Amino acid sequence: RRTEALAGSRGPGRTADGHAVQLLVNLGSPADLDAAAAADSEGVGLFRTEFLFLDRETAPTVEEQTAAYAQVFAAFQGRKVVVRTLDAGADKPLAFADHGDEPNPALGVRGIRLARTAAGAALLDDQLAAIGAAATAGDADVWVMAPMVATQAEARAFAARCRDHGLDTAGTMIEVPAAALRAARILDDCDFASLGTNDLGQYALAADRMNGALADLLDPWQPALLDLVSLAAEAGRESGKPVGVCGEAASDPLLACVLVGLGVTSLSMAPSAIPAVRAELASRTLDECAVLAAEALHADDAAEARRRAAC
Numbered sequence: 001r002r003t004e005a006l007a008g009s010r011g012p013g014r015t016a017d018g019h020a021v022q023l024l025v026n027l028g029s030p031a032d033l034d035a036a037a038a039a040d041s042e043g044v045g046l047f048r049t050e051f052l053f054l055d056r057e058t059a060p061t062v063e064e065q066t067a068a069y070a071q072v073f074a075a076f077q078g079r080k081v082v083v084r085t086l087d088a089g090a091d092k093p094l095a096f097a098d099h100g101d102e103p104n105p106a107l108g109v110r111g112i113r114l115a116r117t118a119a120g121a122a123l124l125d126d127q128l129a130a131i132g133a134a135a136t137a138g139d140a141d142v143w144v145m146a147p148m149v150a151t152q153a154e155a156r157a158f159a160a161r162c163r164d165h166g167l168d169t170a171g172t173m174i175e176v177p178a179a180a181l182r183a184a185r186i187l188d189d190c191d192f193a194s195l196g197t198n199d200l201g202q203y204a205l206a207a208d209r210m211n212g213a214l215a216d217l218l219d220p221w222q223p224a225l226l227d228l229v230s231l232a233a234e235a236g237r238e239s240g241k242p243v244g245v246c247g248e249a250a251s252d253p254l255l256a257c258v259l260v261g262l263g264v265t266s267l268s269m270a271p272s273a274i275p276a277v278r279a280e281l282a283s284r285t286l287d288e289c290a291v292l293a294a295e296a297l298h299a300d301d302a303a304e305a306r307r308r309a310a311c
């Protein structure tokens with residue numbers, strides 16, 4: 001197969017007819033930094049910053065954070081790094097931003113919602129100040145995005161806050177169905193969006209992502225999830241702004257082609273997943289990816305979507 005012949009290829013992601021798709025890595029801990037930087041990618045599509053905040057009694061200082069971000073930006077100099085602001089709260093409680101017990105943590109005060117309180121807003125400002133300082137000192141192309149955005153107002157407020165800190169490329173994750181449905185409006189207020197398909201699937205199918213008994217509902221091939229991806233990608237196309245995927249869905253080579261066929265502009269994944277995704281993408285034209293996407297969208301369930309795309 002063409003895919004096998006291309007498995008050793010390197011460089012930017014492209015379809016067989018040359019349509020560019022950025023291939024990026026997910027990064028969640030400094031221990032993974034060397035492997036992530038060594039991967040043949042165009043940068044980091046999701047830098048999870050929780051490692052700096054969890055399991056401690058007090059918030060990290062701006063200086064401490066600046067040093068941590070600077071280390072990552074130095075490893076990726078000349079490349080893009082999309083930093084996600086703190087996605088804690090709820091099931092990842094912080095001693096220094098306590099919201100008490102919540103009966104439904106996944107639906108609680110998490111992600112950007114932490115900024116609703118003065119303490120949470122101060123945490124976010126410190127984080128943005130640190131990202132801004134580290135970005136100024138290095139020469140990575142630094143983008144910033146907020147997790148768990150549900151409304152246009154949240155996206156707008158976040159982008160304004162980023163700009164106050166000299167961070168000019170501000171975006172949101174789309175991992176709440178409301179944000180996917182209103183992606184066009186959200187993109188009016190920010191520069192890019194990134195689909196978090198793990199949470200988007202959880203919330204679209206109302207299935208706890210930690211509950212293995214619901215794995216069939218959490219399957220990233222669920223047509224309802226693909227419908228939401230399609231809406232967001234379409235909003236990206238219309239606005240001319242990038243809409244990528246940084247959830248697990250991006251690391252399945254065939255599904256990655258479906259996502260590209262739906263119109264996403266970048267795919268971010270574990271470094272080890274990149275070669276197979278690059279090869280699969282290089283074996284199909286953009287039109288062929290669009291045909292796969294249409295097949296998957298017309299399926300009744302996840303298993304059929306996968307089967308139809310594989311034919």
Ligand code: PEP
Nearest residue numbers: 175196197198199246247
């Ligand atoms: C997601 O929800 O798809 C995502 C990338 O974020 P996380 O897995 O960190 O919630």
Ligand code: MG
Nearest residue numbers: 175196198199
């Ligand atoms: Mg998420």
